[in-house]
Amino acid sequence: MLNINDILETVNMIKQENLDIRTVTMGISLFDCISDDQKRLEQKIYDKITTSAKNLVPVANELEATYGIPIINKRVSVTPLSLVGASCDSEGFVRLAGVLERAANEVGINFIGGFGALVQKGMTKGSKNLIEAIPEALSTTTKVCSSVNVASTKAGINMDAVKRMGEIMKETAYLTRDRDSIGCAKLVVFANIPEDNPFMAGAIHGIGEPDTVINVGVSGPGVVASAIKREGYCDFSQLADVIKKTAFKITRVGQLIAYEASKRLNTPYGIIDLSLAPTPAVGDSVARILENMGLERCGTHGTTAALAMLNDAVKKGGVMASSHVGGLSGAFIPVSEDAGMIEAAEMGALSIEKLEAMTAVCSVGLDMIAVPGDTSAATLSGIIADEIAIGVVNNKTTAVRLIPVHGKGVGESVEFGGLLGHAPIMKLSDYSSEEFINRGGRIPAPIHSLKN
Amino acid sequence: MKAVVTVIGKDSVGIIAEVSAECAKHNANIVDITQSVLKDYFAMIMLVEIEKMETEFSVFQKELSILGERKGLDIRAMHEDIFNSMHRI
Structure with a gap:
């Protein structure tokens, strides 16, 4: 049988020392949702997330009970939306943020990450439009998280993006001024962004990842x-x-x-x-x-x-x-x-x-x-x-x-x-x-x- | 499939009897039991077989924790694998 001290140590870690699983995050690729029709794109994104992550919360709750360890957050990360919605204008991206929020509410997760862009070397039109949409997207949603990668060791630092992100932060803070500028808590600017990070606000589902994946x-x-x-x-x-x-x-x-x-x-x-x-x-x-x-x-x-x-x-x-x-x-x-x-x-x-x-x-x-x-x-x-x-x-x-x-x-x-x-x-x-x-x-x- | 039931708290008469009765009620077979009492501090660990249980594991857990609250004890039932993964390589 297991050693009594080992068992008590584990119980004590959970009971007294706040041991928990911070997050079970499901990464979902949205590449197969790409469409030049905004409505169709929105529907496909909503369907993909709500189908893939349908059981995420029930399963996490089940594991929490079986093993007696709290799982604090259940989250979803998706392919950076600047890639999926490359043909959207800023208004289109704000609508996509709304879609992410609705999907997150439907599956009962705490946060959804991936309203982001990779602009370490330069900005495509899609990336630019997404970045412009960030303040409004973050002020009209509560679960959507945004990340922008402005630099990498191989590409150097895109200072135009750095400049713009300072302004975007200010705008986001202003638009959520009635809630102590909380919008900025869901916005993060990266160098060398990891493609499999389960933590918010920086979680994205990278381009080299499988269709869906579980990161803990x-x-x-x-x-x-x-x-x-x-x-x-x-x-x-x-x-x-x-x-x-x-x-x-x-x-x-x-x-x-x-x-x-x-x-x-x-x-x-x-x-x-x-x-x-x-x-x-x-x-x-x-x-x-x-x-x-x-x-x-x-x-x-x-x-x-x-x-x-x-x-x-x-x-x-x-x-x-x-x-x-x-x-x-x-x-x-x-x-x-x-x-x-x-x-x-x-x-x-x-x-x-x-x-x-x-x-x-x-x-x-x-x-x-x-x-x-x-x-x-x-x-x-x-x-x-x-x-x-x-x-x-x-x-x-x-x-x-x-x-x-x-x-x-x-x-x-x-x-x-x-x-x-x-x-x-x-x-x-x-x-x-x-x-x-x-x-x-x-x-x-x-x-x-x-x-x- | 086994679960570990841990009972921690102040010692009193009949703890083992009541926890065992709860296990029996749910058809959870006790396969091993260890306990230690240090001054007034009581720690008991039971290994129970949960495969033939007649209720959901979560119900068993909830009823044990209600019993714990009544007796002023911390009673938890956790799948044995969490201990195996943590303490065995």
């Missing part, structure tokens, strides 16, 4: 934080070992759920995303892990090193536990969604500059950061450009999800509720990036020799 995102920062606390004082080799073992266990649960979901839904299993995804709940925080390592507050000197080690150890433990790993795979540091980050930001221990440094060693980027509503579009583009450059040069995924909260400034805070949490408005630089951003064009792809 695990969670469990609380479990790692407790394991470190239990271990007490030890050196870094031992600490890395504790994290690896814990990550292994967490990931094995994700693997089990992915395997079973794939079997019951008769859909191929894609990947497990090894991300430590926090929630605003007490005891489910990545910041607390770093603090349990010995930092007085997340954001102080040493935070980047601690996060680098955590991220690496989580991957090493997780890779062994799963047959296929992908997506973002790393620790998330979304400020508003992490109780420890919120606290550190509120007391001034954590600044946006430090967060930027931290993103160089973990996934995924400047995430869920509330900034003053009067921030200029050029400054937003400047922040995007900085973060995207880190991803492009270091051959990794980075992303930006900022909320310029309309009508609010530094010293105030914003409440999004639920998994999105709350956040203090962070201070940005007072100096302009305007002239730099206005140059336009592309920043060339970086060289991959002469590394230093």
Whole structure:
């Protein structure tokens, strides 16, 4: 029989330490829906999603009950709509967002991702129209998530797109001003976007993926934080070992759920995303892990090193536990969604500059950061450009999800509720990036020799 | 197919009897049972056969958890595979 301590450990992880499966995400290709007739395109997209994902929520609920582990979100990601609706005008794309929302409501999922475009080298007419449609699409829907890939290590950075995305963020914030600019929480700008990411707002179903696929995102920062606390004082080799073992266990649960979901839904299993995804709940925080390592507050000197080690150890433990790993795979540091980050930001221990440094060693980027509503579009583009450059040069995924909260400034805070949490408005630089951003064009792809 | 029933909480008279009765009611055969009592803290683990159960597994789970609430205990029934995947390579 199983060891009593092992059983109690698992029960304790779920009961006390918030172990859960963050998301079971079904990727659905919409390529077979393409049509030059808007009505027909809309109908085909609606039918494809509602047919393919019909059983997703019931099966996830069934698994949740059988294995006694909460599955927090059930989601769908689709082929980036700029490809599927390439012939649509902006109005057509807003209508498509409405179709995604209706389909999401019909199958009962929490979010649907893929209202996006890949413009790392340039924009097609379809991509341009989709990007123009983002503010209205996000303000008239609640479950639709949008992502735009503006750069890659191979293509460099499309600075025209970076400039436009700063403006789009501002517009989205304005159109959802009655809800603390929440539209921006569903919009993310990427460098090196992964094609199999199950997490929102950046989930898309990439062009090299099968017709449908099941990707699973695990969670469990609380479990790692407790394991470190239990271990007490030890050196870094031992600490890395504790994290690896814990990550292994967490990931094995994700693997089990992915395997079973794939079997019951008769859909191929894609990947497990090894991300430590926090929630605003007490005891489910990545910041607390770093603090349990010995930092007085997340954001102080040493935070980047601690996060680098955590991220690496989580991957090493997780890779062994799963047959296929992908997506973002790393620790998330979304400020508003992490109780420890919120606290550190509120007391001034954590600044946006430090967060930027931290993103160089973990996934995924400047995430869920509330900034003053009067921030200029050029400054937003400047922040995007900085973060995207880190991803492009270091051959990794980075992303930006900022909320310029309309009508609010530094010293105030914003409440999004639920998994999105709350956040203090962070201070940005007072100096302009305007002239730099206005140059336009592309920043060339970086060289991959002469590394230093 | 087996499930693991865990009962955790403050010790009191008749816990095993009541949980066993609940299993019997649903035709879930108990194949193994371990328990430990540390001071007042009670932890019992039962391995039960659920293939021949006459009710849905979710009903069994719900009734166990209702029993737990009544007795001030945390009672859960989970498929054994979650423990196997986590603790065995």
